[in-house]
Amino acid sequence: MKTSIATVSLSGDLSEKLGAIAKAGFDGVEIFENDFLVFDESPRQLGRIVRDFGLEITLFQPFRDFEGMPEPLRSRTFDRAERKFDLMQDMGTDLVLVCSNVSSAALGGLDRAAADFHELGERAAKRGLRVGYEALAWGRHINDHRDAWEIVRRADHPNIGLILDSFHTLARKIDVNSIRSIPKEKIFIIQLADAPKIDMDLLYWSRHFRNMPGEGDLPVETFMAAVAETGYDGYLSLEIFNDQFRGGSPGAIAVDGYRSLVYLGDRIRRANPSLSLDVPAMPARSRVEGVAFVEFTVDEAEAPDLEAMIATLGFRREARHKSKNVTVFRQGDIRIVVNADERGFAGSSYLVHGTSAYAMGLLVEDGRAAQARAVALGAEAFGEPLDPGEIEMPAVRGVGGGVLYFLDRTSELARIWDIEFDPVEEDPGMRDAGLGRVDHVAQTMPYDELLTWLLFYTAIFEAEKTPMVDIVDPSGLVRSQVVENGEGSLRITMNGAENRNTVAGRFISETFGSGIQHLAFTTDNIFATADALAANGFVALDISQNYYDDLEARFGLDPALTERLQARNILYDRDEHGEYFQLYSPTYGEGLFFEIVERRGYRGYGAANAIFRIAALRRHLRPLGMPRS
Ligand SMILES: O=C(O)c1ccc(O)c(O)c1
Ligand SMILES: [Mg+2]
Numbered sequence: 001m002k003t004s005i006a007t008v009s010l011s012g013d014l015s016e017k018l019g020a021i022a023k024a025g026f027d028g029v030e031i032f033e034n035d036f037l038v039f040d041e042s043p044r045q046l047g048r049i050v051r052d053f054g055l056e057i058t059l060f061q062p063f064r065d066f067e068g069m070p071e072p073l074r075s076r077t078f079d080r081a082e083r084k085f086d087l088m089q090d091m092g093t094d095l096v097l098v099c100s101n102v103s104s105a106a107l108g109g110l111d112r113a114a115a116d117f118h119e120l121g122e123r124a125a126k127r128g129l130r131v132g133y134e135a136l137a138w139g140r141h142i143n144d145h146r147d148a149w150e151i152v153r154r155a156d157h158p159n160i161g162l163i164l165d166s167f168h169t170l171a172r173k174i175d176v177n178s179i180r181s182i183p184k185e186k187i188f189i190i191q192l193a194d195a196p197k198i199d200m201d202l203l204y205w206s207r208h209f210r211n212m213p214g215e216g217d218l219p220v221e222t223f224m225a226a227v228a229e230t231g232y233d234g235y236l237s238l239e240i241f242n243d244q245f246r247g248g249s250p251g252a253i254a255v256d257g258y259r260s261l262v263y264l265g266d267r268i269r270r271a272n273p274s275l276s277l278d279v280p281a282m283p284a285r286s287r288v289e290g291v292a293f294v295e296f297t298v299d300e301a302e303a304p305d306l307e308a309m310i311a312t313l314g315f316r317r318e319a320r321h322k323s324k325n326v327t328v329f330r331q332g333d334i335r336i337v338v339n340a341d342e343r344g345f346a347g348s349s350y351l352v353h354g355t356s357a358y359a360m361g362l363l364v365e366d367g368r369a370a371q372a373r374a375v376a377l378g379a380e381a382f383g384e385p386l387d388p389g390e391i392e393m394p395a396v397r398g399v400g401g402g403v404l405y406f407l408d409r410t411s412e413l414a415r416i417w418d419i420e421f422d423p424v425e426e427d428p429g430m431r432d433a434g435l436g437r438v439d440h441v442a443q444t445m446p447y448d449e450l451l452t453w454l455l456f457y458t459a460i461f462e463a464e465k466t467p468m469v470d471i472v473d474p475s476g477l478v479r480s481q482v483v484e485n486g487e488g489s490l491r492i493t494m495n496g497a498e499n500r501n502t503v504a505g506r507f508i509s510e511t512f513g514s515g516i517q518h519l520a521f522t523t524d525n526i527f528a529t530a531d532a533l534a535a536n537g538f539v540a541l542d543i544s545q546n547y548y549d550d551l552e553a554r555f556g557l558d559p560a561l562t563e564r565l566q567a568r569n570i571l572y573d574r575d576e577h578g579e580y581f582q583l584y585s586p587t588y589g590e591g592l593f594f595e596i597v598e599r600r601g602y603r604g605y606g607a608a609n610a611i612f613r614i615a616a617l618r619r620h621l622r623p624l625g626m627p628r629s
Contacts, residue, residue, distance in 0.1 A: 001261070001277060002233075002235045003238075004237035004256060005028075005031060006029070006238065007021075007238065008035065009238055009240035010213055010246075011247055012113065013244050014035050014038075015049065015396050017029075017035070018053050019250075020162040020253070023254070024254035026254070026258060028055055028058035028235055029055050031046070031050075031059075031061075031136065033061065039313055044090045047091040050092075051092070056624055057092060057093035058095065059095040060087070060173075061097035063081065063084055063096050063098045063099070065435065066098050067101050070105065072114070072154050078119070085127055089129070089130070094128060094129050095132055095134050096129065096132070097163055098133050099134045099136045100133070100134065100139030101140055101141065103140065104595075110147070114154035114155045114156075115156035117152065118160070119373060121155060121160040122159075123595070124157045124159045130160075131159060132161050132188035132189055133151065133161070133162055134145060134165055134168070135161040137167070137171045137172050137203075138203045143168075143364040144172065144174055145162070145164055145168065145178070152186060162187035163187075163190075164179065165191035165192075166190075166191065166194070166218065166223045167194075167239075170218040173588045176219075176222055176225075180226050180230060181228045184232045189234060190236050190237065192236055192238055192261070193211070193213070193239055193241075194210065194211050194214060194218050194260075195210050195218055196216045197218075200440060204223075207244065209243075210239075210242050212259075214260050214459065215256075215451045215525065220264065220330040221271075223426070225234075225271065225347045228275045228402070231276075233277075236264075238257045238260070240257070244447075247448070252452060256452050258378055260455060260459075262280060263455070264277065265279035266282060278404070280376055282372060283370070286365060286366070286369065286406075286460065286464045287485070288461050288489055289363040289364065289440060291334075291437070292335065293303035293328075293337050293360065293361045293407075294335075294360045295336075295338075295339055295361070296336065296338050296358070297347070297349045297356060298340050298350065298355045303340045306588065309588055309594075310336055311428055311430050312538040313533065313594060314434070314529075314533065315330060315334070316329065316330060316428045317424050318330035318335075319421035319424055322335050322422055323389070326340070328417065328421060331433070332434075332435050332436040332521075333437040334436070334437055335417075346359075353515065354512075355574070355588070355589055355592070357402075357509055357515065357516035358516075359402055359403035360441060360459075361404075361405035361406070362404065367394045367407055367408040367411060367413050368394050368411070370406040371394035377456075377459050380396060382403050383395065390420055391420065393413060393416065399453050400515040431532045433523070433529045433536070434532065435529065436524065438519060438520070439491060439533055440491035440520045440605065441491070441492050442493045442518040442595075443492060443514065444507050444515065445495070446496065447479055448496075457492060459618040461490060463483045463485045463490050465482065466481060468480065468481045470609065471607065471614070472611055473502035474615065474618065475500075475502045475503075478498070478505075479495070480605075480610075480627070482494070484525030488599075503591065503618060505619070506590065507591030510591055511590065518593045519593055520582075520596070521597070523598050526570055526583060529583070530569075530596075533583075539586065540583055541569060542620075543566075543571060543612055543621065544612065547571070547612045555572070565581075569584075570583050571583070571612065571613070572609075573606045578599070579601070582595060582596070582606050583596045583620045587621060
C-alpha cells in the first residue's frame with residue numbers, strides 16, 4: 001500500500017509539512033498550488049527537497065475551471081495548463097488533478113468536455129505527463145464521479161484518467177458499486193477523506209470539516225472496498241481540509257493520517273481476504289475485558305492524602321511491590337496502584353504533572369499482540385529497565401504522554417500481582433463500599449487532541465465511537481465523545497476542552513497536559529454504597545436543590561425517591577434501556593475526581609447531568625476565601 005497526503009492537510013510552511021509527512025512514514029505527497037506559491041524556492045528546488053525527504057510528488061493540484069469553456073476562455077485555459085505543465089516538469093511530478101469546472105461560464109455537454117480532455121491529453125503526452133479528472137461535489141455540470149468517468153471514457157486518451165475522492169462521492173451518497181467496473185488503469189489516484197455527519201452546504205462542509213478516515217461518519221471503508229475490487233494498487237492519498245488540523249501540530253496530524261490509512265487498509269484486507277492489498281501484517285484489534293488497574297503517581301509527601309481518599313472510597317491496601325515504593329489498593333475487581341517511586345517514568349511524570357493517574361492497564365486476550373498492533377499503527381512502545389524478578393509488561397505511550405499497559409490471562413502477565421508484590425495484612429477500619437469494577441475512565445484533553453485519541457483507541461481495540469455531545473460548562477463548551485465496546489467492558493469517555501477556563505480546561509492547565517480526570521466505579525446498590533461511604537467519612541459532591549426539583553418534574557419521579565437521591569447527592573438519568581445513578585466525589589487537588597455509578601440497563605453516561613456536576617465542581621474549585629453557596 002503506497003501512502004500519500006496532500007500538503008493542504010497540515011499546518012506550517014512547506015518544509016515543516018514535508019518533514020512531518022516524511023517522519024510519519026508516508027511515501028508521497030500531493031503538492032497544493034497555494035503551498036507552492038507562497039514557498040520561497042523554485043519548483044526545481046522544491047522537487048529536490050521533497051526527494052531528499054525520501055518522498056515522491058504524487059500529484060500537483062488543483063487545476064480549476066478547465067473543461068467546457070467557450071472561446072476565448074478556452075484558449076486561455078489551455079495556455080494556463082501549459083504553464084502548469086512546465087511547473088510540474090520542474091518539480092518532478094507527472095500527474096495533475098483537474099477538478100470539475102465551477103465557473104458560471106462553463107458549458108455543459110459530455111462530448112464537449114471529452115473533446116477538451118482529449119486535446120489536453122495530447123498536450124500532456126508530448127511531455128510524458130498525465131491528467132486526472134475529479135468531480136467536485138459542487139461542480140457546475142459535473143458533480144458525480146460517474147459523469148466524470150463517462151467524460152474520461154469518451155476522451156479516450158491514455159494520458160487522461162479519473163481521480164476518485166471519497167468525500168465527493170460519499171457526501172452525495174453516490175452508490176459506490178459504480179466504482180467496481182472502472183478499469184484500474186484509468187484510476188490515476190485515490191483521494192481519501194472522512195467527515196462528521198453535519199447537514200450543511202457541500203462546499204463548506206468539504207473545505208472545513210473533513211477528517212481522517214475512521215474519524216468521521218462517512219462509509220469510507222465501503223468506498224475503499226469498491227476501489228480495491230477494481231485491483232487498483234496505486235497511491236492512497238489523504239486530502240483533508242480541516243480548520244482544526246490547519247491550526248494543529250503538523251507532526252501529530254501526519255501521524256494520525258498515516259495511522260488512519262494503515263487501519264483502513266487492515267480493515268479492508270480482513271473483510272476481503274481475497275483482495276491483494278499490501279498492508280503491513282499485524283494482529284487483529286483486541287477485545288478488552290476490562291480495566292485491570294489504574295496507576296497514580298504521587299510523591300511521598302502527597303501519598304497519604306491520596307491514599308486516605310482512596311480508603312474512604314472503601315479500598316483496602318492489598319499488596320506492596322517487592323522492590324519499589326508502590327502499593328496496590330483493591331476493592332471488588334478494581335485495582336488502584338499508588339506509585340511513589342522517585343525513579344523511572346512514574347517519578348518523572350510526577351515532576352511534570354503532579355499527582356495524576358498517569359497509567360492504566362487493560363485486560364486483553366493477548367497483551368503482546370495488543371502492543372504489536374498498536375506499534376504497527378504508529379504508537380510508541382513503552383518500556384523501562386526492570387528490577388530483578390520483575391516481568392516486562394507490554395505497553396505503549398497513551399494520552400498526554402501517559403502509559404497504556406496490556407495484561408492478559410494466558411501469559412506470565414496473569415501472575416504479575418503475585419510475582420512482583422507481597423500481600424499486606426491490615427485492618428483499614430473502613431467499610432467496603434461495594435464497588436465492583438471500573439465502569440469508565442474519563443480522559444480530558446484539548447479539543448484538538450480528541451480525534452487523535454478516538455482514532456488511536458478504535459484502531460487498536462474492538463470498540464466503536466459514539467456521536468459527539470456538547471457539554472456546556474459556564475465558561476465554555478466541552479465536546480465529549482465515547483469509545484466503548486458492545487459489552488461495556490471498555491468505556492473511555494473523552495472530553496475535549498476548547499478553552500482553559502472550563503473545569504476540563506483548568507484540569508489541563510493545572511496538571512500540564514491531558515490525562516485521566518476521573519474514574520467511575522460500578523456498584524449494584526448506589527444507596528448502600530452511599531451509606532457505606534458516608535460511614536467512612538466520604539463527603540459527596542454537593543448537588544443543588546434546584547436539580548432535584550427539576551428532576552422530579554422531568555421524569556415524574558416519586559417524591560420519596562427524589563428525597564433519597566437528594567439526601568445522598570445522587571444524580572439520576574434514564575434512557576430507553578433503563579435507569580442510571582451517579583455519585584461524585586469532590587475534586588482531589590486541581591481537578592481529579594471519582595464517580596460511582598449504578599446502571600440498571602442504562603447505556604449512556606449521564607450527559608444531561610454533566611452541567612450540574614460541573615457547576616458543583618466549580619463551587620468546590622472556587623478560590624479559598626470566597627463564600628460557598
Ligand atoms: O475544495 C476544492 O476546491 C477542492 C479542490 C481540489 C480537490 O481535490 C478537492 O477535493 C476539493
Ligand atoms: Mg479531491
